[in-house]
Amino acid sequence: MPVKSKTRYALLGILNLSPMSGYDLKKFCDEGVSQFWNENYAHIYPTLRELEREGLAVAETAQTQGRPVKRIYHITGKGQKELNEWLLMPVEQAPPRYELILKLVFSTGVPVENIREKILRYKEQNEKALADVMAGENKIKNQPGANNLKWKQLWIIGINSGKYSYKAAIEWCDDTLEILKGMK
Amino acid sequence: MPVKSKTRYALLGILNLSPMSGYDLKKFCDEGVSQFWNENYAHIYPTLRELEREGLAVAETAQTQGRPVKRIYHITGKGQKELNEWLLMPVEQAPPRYELILKLVFSTGVPVENIREKILRYKEQNEKALADVMAGENKIKNQPGANNLKWKQLWIIGINSGKYSYKAAIEWCDDTLEILKGMK
DNA sequence: GCGCCCATGTAACTAGTTACATGATTCA
DNA sequence: TGAATCATGTAACTAGTTACATGGGCGC
Numbered sequence: 237m238p239v240k241s242k243t244r245y246a247l248l249g250i251l252n253l254s255p256m257s258g259y260d261l262k263k264f265c266d267e268g269v270s271q272f273w274n275e276n277y278a279h280i281y282p283t284l285r286e287l288e289r290e291g292l293a294v295a296e297t298a299q300t301q302g303r304p305v306k307r308i309y310h311i312t313g314k315g316q317k318e319l320n321e322w323l324l325m326p327v328e329q330a331p332p333r334y335e336l337i338l339k340l341v342f343s344t345g346v347p348v349e350n351i352r353e354k355i356l357r358y359k360e361q362n363e364k365a366l367a368d369v370m371a372g373e374n375k376i377k378n379q380p381g382a383n384n385l386k387w388k389q390l391w392i393i394g395i396n397s398g399k400y401s402y403k404a405a406i407e408w409c410d411d412t413l414e415i416l417k418g419m420k
Numbered sequence: 421m422p423v424k425s426k427t428r429y430a431l432l433g434i435l436n437l438s439p440m441s442g443y444d445l446k447k448f449c450d451e452g453v454s455q456f457w458n459e460n461y462a463h464i465y466p467t468l469r470e471l472e473r474e475g476l477a478v479a480e481t482a483q484t485q486g487r488p489v490k491r492i493y494h495i496t497g498k499g500q501k502e503l504n505e506w507l508l509m510p511v512e513q514a515p516p517r518y519e520l521i522l523k524l525v526f527s528t529g530v531p532v533e534n535i536r537e538k539i540l541r542y543k544e545q546n547e548k549a550l551a552d553v554m555a556g557e558n559k560i561k562n563q564p565g566a567n568n569l570k571w572k573q574l575w576i577i578g579i580n581s582g583k584y585s586y587k588a589a590i591e592w593c594d595d596t597l598e599i600l601k602g603m604k
Numbered sequence: 605g606c607g608c609c610c611a612t613g614t615a616a617c618t619a620g621t622t623a624c625a626t627g628a629t630t631c632a
Numbered sequence: 633t634g635a636a637t638c639a640t641g642t643a644a645c646t647a648g649t650t651a652c653a654t655g656g657g658c659g660c
Contacts, residue, residue, distance in 0.1 A: 241619065242519060249526035259639050273522050274515040279620065281641055303628060304640040323530050327520045327538060329545060334456040335426060336511045337578045341453070342433035344571045346507050354511060361513060387528045389603055393596050394521045400595075404588030411584075412577050419573055425647065443611050463648065465613055487656065488612040609658080618649070623642105630637075 243283045244292075246273055248311055248319040251293060255310040258284050271369050271398045284309055292318055348419050355416070359409035362402045369398035427467045428476075430457055432495055432503040435477060439494040442468050455553055455582045468493055476502055532603050539600070543593035546586045553582040 250256070250264055258280045265275045284307075287293040292315030295307040311319070336358060343351055376391045377383055383392075434440070434448055442464045449459045468491075471477040476499035479491040495503070520542060527535055560575045561567055567576075 242517070242522075243619085246522060249522065252526065257639075258641090269522070269525070272516055272518040274517065276621065277639095277641075278622080278643095285641095300628095300639075303638060304626085306639065319526070320529060323523055323527055324534055326541060327523060329542075330517075330519070331458040332456050333426070333458065333514075334581070335514070337456040337581055338426075338430060338433065338453070339507055339511060341575050341578045342436065342503070343507055343574055345504060350508055357510060358513075384602070386603060389599055390527055391525050393599060394525045396595060397518070397521055397589075397592050400588040400592040401585060404584040405581075408581050408584040411580060415573055415577060418568070419570060427647085441611075442613090460649065461611095461613080462615095462650080469613095484611075487610060488654085490611065606660090607658105608660105610656090611654100613653085615652080616650085619647080621644100621646070623644085625642080626640085628638085630635100632633105632635090 241283065243275060243279050244287065245319060245322045246275060247280065247283055247287065248292060248315050249323075251309055251311040252316060252319055255296070255308050257306050257308050259306075261309075271365060271372065272394065287315065291315075348416055352413065352416050355409050355412050359406055359413075362405040362409070366399065366402040366406070369395050369402065373399075425467065427459060427463050428471065429503060429506045430459060431464065431467055431471065432476060432499050433507075435493055435495040436500060436503055439480070439492050441490050441492050443490075445493075455549065455556065456578065471499065475499075532600055536597065536600050539593050539596050543590055543597075546589040546593070549582065550586040550590070553579050553586065557583075 246265075247261060250261055250269075256264070258277070261280055261284075262275065262277055265273060284293065284295075287309070288295055291312060293309045293311055295309050298306045298308055300306050336354065339354070340351065373392065373395045376388055376395065379388065381388065383389075430449075431445060434445055434453075440448070442461070445464055445468075446459065446461055449457060468477065468479075471493070472479055475496060477493045477495050479493050482490045482492055484490050520538065523538070524535065557576065557579045560572055560579065563572065565572065567573075
């Protein structure tokens with residue numbers, strides 16, 4: 237089975253948690269999994285139609301007042317099967333493209349103050365992201381059920397990954413700011 | 421000035437260190453900056469032609485025995501100006517897409533053994549990457565000149581970023597493997 | 605004699621983003 | 633009354649990857 241767009245699997249995975257509309261899926265991405273995944277409307281809606289055509293999801297249409305008909309998608313058995321096959325497959329890692337680092341190593345001619353600003357900005361972004369994942373952790377832990385339920389543990393593992401990496405990034409920023417102090 | 425493909429700037433940045441051919445640029449990406457950047461031939465060659473058309477680089481052709489004419493690209497003043505403008509601009513961060521984490525949080529129905537394998541594999545990849553950056557650090561430090569030269573410090577900062585993030589990833593893996601031990 | 609290195613490039617494809625288009629409802 | 637939310641979608645674009653095509657030289 238060839239791997240297709242990851243959006244397909246992301247949407248199937250979310251629909252497997254609960255049926256929802258394209259709009260809801262976007263919200264879920266922005267609120268529930270934004271620390272490690274994202275999608276935009278222009279990718280979600282066509283992909284949902286594709287899942288429907290292939291019988292991996294079915295749409296239930298719900299009337300709403302004065303708005304476009306709301307299409308609530310449900311994953312099918314075939315969709316669950318395809319999702320599961322994907323979940324079992326090993327993850328190949330994407331080649332890195334860290335623009336910040338690329339700029340840094342080329343920055344011999346750039347004023348140190350400009351470099352410092354970039355690092356400070358990056359630090360702030362990571363502090364914000366860290367705060368977000370900590371909030372997410374609380375949200376998961378406060379869900380009904382014991383904290384050693386498999387699904388809860390898996391979400392906590394995911395959140396942990398953010399914690400570790402954002403903390404490391406913040407430490408690197410502090411380290412770097414120290415080095416920059418002595419640089420002209 | 422609108423930001424165009426990052427490949428343009430990556431190539432200009434490397435050409436600013438030293439003139440070279442498309443083939444050399446690819447090697448430089450694979451060997452010198454592979455921890456934070458990558459390019460492939462299908463992107464390099466057309467982009468070089470584009471830089472040439474726009475007067476940001478000029479090609480000097482060198483005869484070789486029995487091989488295609490080697491085109492060695494040199495950055496121009498105009499190219500340096502455009503590179504510098506890009507270097508000064510703030511870095512906007514790319515929205516995250518961590519496939520491993522996405523899979524994990526959907527893996528309630530996946531055997532723990534399969535999850536463990538993914539984590540072990542990820543740990544190995546990070547250990548390898550860490551070893552690579554440590555080797556890179558030595559290479560930089562052994563270059564002629566004092567270690568507090570600006571360009572050296574900038575490369576060390578870049579390498580540090582890899583150190584911090586790979587170490588954090590390895591710790592997360594160990595943490596996760598512990599959690600998986602108690603999971604069914 | 606086989607495979608890797610040098611050296612260029614194109615075609616076809618997959619993936620992802622930005623901007624646009626529409627329009628009612630709800631809340632401050 | 634103006635902004636945010638709900639709700640769908642398309643068009644045009646930018647970015648990036650895989651596979652293909654060519655072919656001599658060099659080391660084992």
